[in-house]
Amino acid sequence: MVTEKEKKSPPKKTDRTDQEIIEDWIGYVKNLNHIRHTNVYNNRYRVDVFTYYKLEDDLYNRTKITQSYFVAVIDGEVMNLTQTVEPEDANQ
Numbered sequence: 001m002v003t004e005k006e007k008k009s010p011p012k013k014t015d016r017t018d019q020e021i022i023e024d025w026i027g028y029v030k031n032l033n034h035i036r037h038t039n040v041y042n043n044r045y046r047v048d049v050f051t052y053y054k055l056e057d058d059l060y061n062r063t064k065i066t067q068s069y070f071v072a073v074i075d076g077e078v079m080n081l082t083q084t085v086e087p088e089d090a091n092q
Helices: 018-026
Strands: 032-041 044-053 062-074 077-080
């Protein structure tokens, strides 16, 4: 008697690292140099996006941080925990 082999399902795409998930979340960045993601604690990351720029008389490209986030990766999803603080009105 011949028995059929069990079909194995292809591996899921959820086996991505936190860094890959964060880079996909950021998406396309013009003049990208690199993305630095530092695990501060318990899968909470400081993410800095570095891009190239050039001044008028420069012979070479410079690099600066153009975007910065504090994010958490939970169950393969990115949560933006960055807090923005409104400047206080100096006239009060």
